[in-house]
Structures are given as C-alpha cells and as structure tokens.
Amino acid sequence: METGTTYQNYLQTMQNYQLSNGRKEYQAPYAQKFEVIFNKAQEADIKLSNAKEFLHSLSPAELTTLQKYSGLADKIDINSLSNEGAYNLLMHDNQQFDFNNDGTAEVGAAKRMLAVPINMPQDVKDAYISAMNSLSDKDKMTAMILTFDTARLNSVINNKPYTPVKMDYEYLSTQVQNHLNPTNGAYTSDEAKASITAFWNAFNAAYKGEKLQADNSNEQSSDVSKFLKDLHTKGAAQFLADLNTEKIEKQAQEYKDKLIKELGDSPENMNKIEKLVADFKKKLLEEMQNSLDNDKKTVPINANELAQIILDTQHKKTRPLEELLALL
Structure with missing residues (x-):
C-alpha cells in the first residue's frame, strides 16, 4: 500500500466514514471474493508502480469480481488503465484516493468524486x-x-x-x-x-x-495551571484562605447588586446598602474563620493530595499536576 503522508492521513480520517447502506448492500455479494484479492494485493505490497502488473496476474473471474465490487459498467481493460485507476481498483472505497490531484479518483476507467474531499481542513x-x-x-x-x-x-x-x-x-x-x-x-x-x-x-x-470542547479544554488547563501555581507558591492553608476571601467578595458584590435592585441607588439608600454589605461581609468572614479553626483540629492538608482530589473531581488533565509535583 502507498505510504505517503498525505494518503496515510486521509486513510486515518476515512476509518470513521460509514458507507451508505445501499452501497454496502450492493457490494455484499462480491465482498468475500474481493477480500481475498485485497489480501493478496497487500501481501504483494501493492503500490501505484506495480498495481497494473498485479492486475495482470489475476484470473478473468477475479477481474470480474473487481469490476462488480467497484460498480464498473464495462469489463476491465488493464492496459488502458492509469496507475491510479489500477491501484484504486484494489482498494476499499474508503482507501481510494486522488493521487494525481486532478479533482477525481480514478477507479478502473471511472472517475469519481471522493466521499470526503481531500481539500478540506x-x-x-x-x-x-x-x-x-x-x-x-x-x-x-x-x-x-x-x-x-x-x-x-x-x-x-x-x-x-x-x-x-x-x-x-x-x-x-x-x-x-x-x-x-x-x-x-x-x-x-x-x-x-x-x-x-x-x-x-x-x-x-x-x-x-468540537470547537467548544477544545476551547473549554484550553481554558480549563489554564485555570488548573493557575490553581496549582498558587497552591505551590502560597501553601495550602494560605491558598484556601485567599480562595475563601475571593468567594466572600463575590457573594458580597452579588448581595450589593440585589439590594440596589430592590432599594434603588439614591445617595441615602447607597449609604444604607454599604452598611448592610459591610455587615454581610463581616458575618461571612466570621463563618470562614470558624471553619478554618475547626480545620486545624483535623488532619493537616497535604498540597499534593488536595491538588489530586480537585483535579480528579473536575476531570482535568494531569499535565499541570505533573508540573507542580516536579517542583515539590
């Protein structure tokens, strides 16, 4: 089989392409005999340069099998075929290719559009x-x-x-x-x-x-890298304190937005809102401190274990974790 990079990449892509049911049903009566010929061609290391020579070695019955399997109207005239036409006769539909880049794949004497164009990203x-x-x-x-x-x-x-x-x-x-x-x-x-x-x-x-998945993957990788860098730089305890502080600020802002929507943003109301928000943040900070005090009574946090737990929970890639562990 031809080994050029462009062709092999195309074959890799075409492994996922499913022939129509009609095409599979048409080829079914000839499929078993075609596979015998196909295997012989692979054993002979068939390429563009020797495909016609290989066809000359086949019996009239085998040539008829190739004709029927490929859906050709006329009997195969080997001497009139191009190297591409001869090679593609010996391939499955998804392995046929436009080697001379003229816009069609020659299969025997026929010229056919490829099911999936080559000139697609x-x-x-x-x-x-x-x-x-x-x-x-x-x-x-x-x-x-x-x-x-x-x-x-x-x-x-x-x-x-x-x-x-x-x-x-x-x-x-x-x-x-x-x-x-x-x-x-x-x-x-x-x-x-x-x-x-x-x-x-x-x-x-x-x-x-696919685009969204790729974008999300890149974004998640960036988020994880930042998380691990902060964890390594600050230590687990300080990192968690900073993380909780960020959460408090976010909750306080959301609470403030809610109050403005309910009470309005007049100067009098804004003074009242600022006081309510300050009390709200104070309450959240007290709750955070109580939580940290309780955590000190339990088993100390291990940075590696914390990182692994969070990564496993969020199904993140392991590369950023490996980078962190290399630093520890």
Missing part, C-alpha cells in the same frame, strides 16, 4: 464525516452536492489546469445558503432543502461542539 473533515454518518442514505446523497467541485468541472469544460477549491467552513456555509435560498432562477426542491438542513444542523453540532 481536518476539523471540517471530522465534522463532515460525523454529520454524514448521522444521515439517511437519501439525505447523505443529497448533501454530497454541497461538495461538488465546480473547479473540476471548469477545468474539463474550459480545458484549464485544475485548481482545488478549499472547502472550509465558510465554503460549506455559502453552498448551504445558496441551495436553501436559491437566486437568479435557481431552484431547490423542498425535499432537497430538508436533506441539506438536516446535514447542516448535524454538521454544525459536530463542528461547533
């Missing part, structure tokens, strides 16, 4: 696959029009070099809007709109969910 690929896997066959087929590469069509019609279009989030968003709100005489059926909407909702859920 990785985060878009991942969300796209997640969305497509969630759709019915009908919705999946309809949604594929969103990634129809017009640059390839322009290349063929105008006999120009093919220049890939970057199919990022903005590109897909534009395609979706063009189909949902067609202009200049264009038309999209209600059924197609429903399929595209189903895809777009699923895509956004996956894409934005």
Whole structure:
C-alpha cells in the first residue's frame, strides 16, 4: 500500500466514514471474493508502480469480481488503465484516493468524486464525516452536492489546469445558503432543502461542539495551571484562605447588586446598602474563620493530595499536576 503522508492521513480520517447502506448492500455479494484479492494485493505490497502488473496476474473471474465490487459498467481493460485507476481498483472505497490531484479518483476507467474531499481542513473533515454518518442514505446523497467541485468541472469544460477549491467552513456555509435560498432562477426542491438542513444542523453540532470542547479544554488547563501555581507558591492553608476571601467578595458584590435592585441607588439608600454589605461581609468572614479553626483540629492538608482530589473531581488533565509535583 502507498505510504505517503498525505494518503496515510486521509486513510486515518476515512476509518470513521460509514458507507451508505445501499452501497454496502450492493457490494455484499462480491465482498468475500474481493477480500481475498485485497489480501493478496497487500501481501504483494501493492503500490501505484506495480498495481497494473498485479492486475495482470489475476484470473478473468477475479477481474470480474473487481469490476462488480467497484460498480464498473464495462469489463476491465488493464492496459488502458492509469496507475491510479489500477491501484484504486484494489482498494476499499474508503482507501481510494486522488493521487494525481486532478479533482477525481480514478477507479478502473471511472472517475469519481471522493466521499470526503481531500481539500478540506481536518476539523471540517471530522465534522463532515460525523454529520454524514448521522444521515439517511437519501439525505447523505443529497448533501454530497454541497461538495461538488465546480473547479473540476471548469477545468474539463474550459480545458484549464485544475485548481482545488478549499472547502472550509465558510465554503460549506455559502453552498448551504445558496441551495436553501436559491437566486437568479435557481431552484431547490423542498425535499432537497430538508436533506441539506438536516446535514447542516448535524454538521454544525459536530463542528461547533468540537470547537467548544477544545476551547473549554484550553481554558480549563489554564485555570488548573493557575490553581496549582498558587497552591505551590502560597501553601495550602494560605491558598484556601485567599480562595475563601475571593468567594466572600463575590457573594458580597452579588448581595450589593440585589439590594440596589430592590432599594434603588439614591445617595441615602447607597449609604444604607454599604452598611448592610459591610455587615454581610463581616458575618461571612466570621463563618470562614470558624471553619478554618475547626480545620486545624483535623488532619493537616497535604498540597499534593488536595491538588489530586480537585483535579480528579473536575476531570482535568494531569499535565499541570505533573508540573507542580516536579517542583515539590
């Protein structure tokens, strides 16, 4: 099998892509015989350079199996095939690739769009696959029009070099809007709109969910690092005292905001509110001191144990903890 980095990364991504039920049902009668051929090809260390040679070693029945499994209309004429067309014949659907970067994957004599375009950023690929896997066959087929590469069509019609279009989030968003709100005489059926909407909702859920998760992870890592740094610098007792003080200030501010909302912010009322807030903070401080006095009677706090408990409770990453422990 080809070992180029771009191809291997694509294979890794495509492991998560699920073929349509219709495609799997079509291939089912030929699947077992195809796997025998596929395994032979792997044993022969099949590559672009020797794929045609390997095809010449197969029997007419085996070539028919490849033809049927791949869904080709005509019998396979090995001598007319390109190296890419020969190689992709020997691969599963999710392993086929556009090696010459002309916008299509040659499979035998056929030229086909890849199920997941190469020219997508990785985060878009991942969300796209997640969305497509969630759709019915009908919705999946309809949604594929969103990634129809017009640059390839322009290349063929105008006999120009093919220049890939970057199919990022903005590109897909534009395609979706063009189909949902067609202009200049264009038309999209209600059924197609429903399929595209189903895809777009699923895509956004996956894409934005992954972005949110990554952002939260970075934010949490920063929070944990700060927590551990403070814990190491101040010591557990002082850290907890500062933490409680921050909580008191927050509660006092919330109490003050509530009083202003209830009583108004006239000068007379503000003087009254300031006094009430001061009394409130005094009460909270007394409660905190009583709590700390009681804690002194119990087992002393161990900084490492405290850090581990909090990290485990919040399901944080362990890297910041490891950094702290390296300092202790």
